[in-house]
Amino acid sequence: MAETLMDGIDMGRMLSKAVKSAGGVTAFSKLHGFKPQAVWDTHSLKGINEKVVSSVGLIMVLRYPLTSDPKTLATGKQVQDKLNSFIRECKTQRAAARIFGIHETTLSNIQNALRGFSPVLAQLGFREPVQRYVWKKADARATA
Known part of the structure; x- marks a missing residue:
């Protein structure tokens, strides 16, 4: 079975859903032990934090x-x-x-x-x- 590749937009959508279900960026950050800025930067693709990406079940390749x-x-x-x-x-x-x-x-x-x-x-x-x-x-x- 071929792997499913997602681009940054797809990853951002998944992160948005996870943040929303956690109750916002602050709640999501506390839940996973990140600084809120790491979540914002990853979502905007300004600076990809691998731990933030991992928290939604993905890895960067x-x-x-x-x-x-x-x-x-x-x-x-x-x-x-x-x-x-x-x-x-x-x-x-x-x-x-x-x-x-x-x-x-x-x-x-x-x-x-x-x-x-x-x-x-x-x-x-x-x-x-x-x-x-x-x-x-x-x-x-x-x-x-």
């Missing part, structure tokens, strides 16, 4: 739009798999790093999750990541 079809979003694992395949096709990490225009140490750090994918995204056919929200595993909802 990054997804990578395809350059050829920006509506199609890839996971980090899919980007990593494509990177590894690219390196195998180049025969060596050094050769792949030259194509990317980065140092091989930088490429190694990207492969080992010590750096983000930004330096290699364009060459692999991806755009910069976007934030989306998914249900926490324990709270996973069935999609019909």
Whole structure:
């Protein structure tokens, strides 16, 4: 079953419902142990507080739009798999790093999750990541 991705507007709607059912921002904040400003900032997408997002059963994830079809979003694992395949096709990490225009140490750090994918995204056919929200595993909802 495919995961249900929600954007910031969807997350904001869920947060609004939760705040309303708690009796307002102050009540919601006290109930979950947040400062009210964290709730306001998260709702307005000014600054996403992961604990506030988690309180409505969601987690924030990054997804990578395809350059050829920006509506199609890839996971980090899919980007990593494509990177590894690219390196195998180049025969060596050094050769792949030259194509990317980065140092091989930088490429190694990207492969080992010590750096983000930004330096290699364009060459692999991806755009910069976007934030989306998914249900926490324990709270996973069935999609019909």
